[in-house]
C-alpha cells in the first residue's frame with residue numbers, strides 16, 4: 001500500500017508568531033519544523049504500510065524557501081521520499097490555493113491512501129484536507145482516532161460530538177488524523193543518517209500545472225484584542241476555599 | 255456589500271437543532287437579508303419549525319443520507335442549487351466535525367474561499383478571527399465570487415428566537431457524487447453523559463495536569479456535581495487519556511462561555527485560554543504564582559489543588 005502524507009513545516013510554535021503589517025501575512029522567520037500534528041500522520045502511514053507488507057510512504061509539503069528540515073524529520077522516521085513545492089508566487093496562499101497545489105503534488109505519488117492532520121498548529125483552518133480530497137475526487141474520513149486497513153478499504157473510528165462513529169471507506173481515500181491516533185516514534189540515529197540520502201523532489205507551481213487565481217479574500221485589519229484584566233490573586237493559607245465560596249455566593253452561583 | 259440572502263447550515267442531534275445552529279441563525283438575521291437553512295436527516299420536517307422560530311423562512315432538506323458522512327452529499331446538494339442559480343451571498347457554518355467537511359468540500363466545488371475560525375462578523379461581511387492566542391484580532395473579507403463561506407466558532411453569537419412561523423420545507427436533490435461518496439457509517443457509539451453539557455453549562459469546572467494523576471479528576475467531577483456544573487479539561491490530560499476528548503476546552507476542543515469557569519491545575523496555555531476567555535468570571539487555582547492563567551482570572555488562588563479542592567468540596571457539602 002502506498003501512502004501520501006501531507007506534512008506542514010511550520011515555525012517553532014514555542015516562538016510567538018507575527019503578522020507583517022504591510023503584507024498582512026504571517027511572518028515566517030528562521031528554520032521551520034515538522035508540525036507535531038503531522039508526526040501522527042507519518043507514524044500512522046508507516047504502520048499501515050508495514051502491516052500491508054509492502055509499499056512506501058511519500059511526504060508532500062508546500063513551504064517557502066526550499067525548506068526541508070521538517071521533511072527530513074519525517075524521512076528520518078521512515079518515509080521513503082518527499083515532494084516539496086516551494087515557490088515565491090505561493091506566498092500568502094489561502095487554504096484553497098494550497099489545496100490545489102498539494103492535490104497536484106499528491107497525484108504524482110499515486111497513493112492508495114492520503115493522510116493529513118485534522119488541523120495544523122499554526123493555521124488551524126482544518127478545511128485543507130477535504131478541499132484536497134474534493135479536488136482529487138476522493139472520499140474522505142476526518143477526525144480519525146483509530147485506523148485499520150485490509151488493503152482495499154479503511155475502517156476508521158471517527159470522533160463525534162457524542163462519542164465516535166465506525167466508518168468504512170473504500171480506497172483510494174483521504175483520512176485526517178487527530179493527535180493520539182498512534183504514538184509517533186522518535187527518529188533513530190540510523191534513521192536520521194538514512195534520511196540525508198533520501199530523495200526530495202522540489203517543484204514549482206508551474207511544474208504542477210496549477211494556475212494561481214486571485215486568493216479571493218483579504219485581510220483588512222489587524223488589531224489588538226480587548227484584554228481581560230487580572231483580578232484579585234490570593235495565597236492559600238489554608239482558607240482560600242472560603243474566599244472561593246464567598247465569590248460564588250456573590251455571583252449567586254450558590 | 256449587502257447580503258440579500260444568507261444560508262445557515264443547520265445541524266441537529268436527537269431531533270433538535272444544535273445551539274450553534276441557532277446562534278448562526280441569529281447572526282444571519284442581523285445581517286438583514288432573507289435567511290434560509292440547509293438541513294439533512296430523516297426527520298427534518300419535525301424540527302424545521304424551530305429553525306423558523308429562529309428566523310429561517312425556508313429550509314432546504316437534503317433528506318436521509320443513508321449512512322454517508324454528510325460532507326460529500328450535503329456539499330453536492332448545495333453546489334447543485336448554486337449552479338442552478340439558487341445562490342446565497344453567504345453561507346454560515348459552525349466549526350463542527352460536519353460543518354468543516356461540508357464547507358471544505360463546497361469551497362473546492364464552487365472554487366470559492368473559506369474564512370475559518372470566525373469569532374465575529376459585521377453585517378457587511380467583514381469577519382473577525384482571534385490570533386496569537388486571542389491577543390490580536392484579524393479582520394478579513396471576501397473579494398471574489400459568492401457565496402462567501404464562513405466557518406464560525408460556536409459561542410461567537412448569542413442564539414435568540416425571532417418568533418418566526420414555520421418555514422417552508424423544500425426537498426433538494428443530491429446529484430451523482432461518484433466515488434467521492436464512499437465513506438459510510440457502519441456503527442455509532444454514544445458515550446454515556448450526565449449533567450449539563452460542557453458548552454451550555456452556566457458553571458464549568460476544569461482540571462489540568464496539575465491534578466497529578468487520572469484518579470484525582472474525581473475531585474473535579476465531585477465539585478462539578480455540587481455546583482451543577484459541567485466538568486472540563488485541558489488537552490494535556492485528554493491526550494494522557496485521563497478523560498475523553500469531549501471534555502477538552504480550547505482551540506482544538508470546545509469554546510465555553512459560562513458564568514463561572516474554574517480552572518484547577520491548568521497553566522493557561524494560549525490554546526486553552528482561547529476556549530474559555532469568554533467566561534464572565536474566572537477562578538484559577540494553581541501552585542505557580544507565575545502561571546499565565548492568573549493574568550485573566552478574576553479570582554486567583556496560589557495554592558495546591560490537593561489542599562484547596564478537598565476543603566472547597568467539604569465546605570460546599572456542608573451548606
Ligand SMILES: Cc1cc2nc3c(=O)[nH]c(=O)nc-3n(C[C@H](O)[C@H](O)[C@H](O)COP(=O)(O)OP(=O)(O)OC[C@H]3O[C@@H](n4cnc5c(N)ncnc54)[C@H](O)[C@@H]3O)c2cc1C
Nearest residue numbers: 462463464488489490504505506507519520521526541559
Ligand atoms: C495546535 C495545538 C492545539 C492545542 N489545543 C489545545 C486545546 O484545545 N485545549 C488545551 O487545553 N490545550 C491545547 N493545547 C495544548 C496547550 O498548549 C497546553 O499544552 C495544555 O493546555 C497544557 O495543559 P495543562 O495546563 O493541564 O498542563 P501544564 O501546562 O503542564 O500545566 C499544569 C499546571 O498545573 C500546575 N500545578 C502542578 N501541580 C499543581 C498542584 N499540586 N496544585 C496546583 N497547581 C499545580 C502547574 O503550576 C502548571 O501551571 C494545544 C496545543 C497545540 C500545539
Ligand SMILES: Nc1ncnc2c1ncn2[C@@H]1O[C@H](COP(=O)(O)O)[C@@H](O)[C@H]1O
Nearest residue numbers: 007062116117119120123124125126128
Ligand atoms: N503547506 C502545507 N503542506 C503540507 N501539508 C499541509 C500544508 N498546509 C496544511 N497541510 C495539511 O493539512 C492539514 C490541515 O491544515 P489546516 O487547514 O491549515 O488546518 C495540516 O495539518 C497538514 O496535514
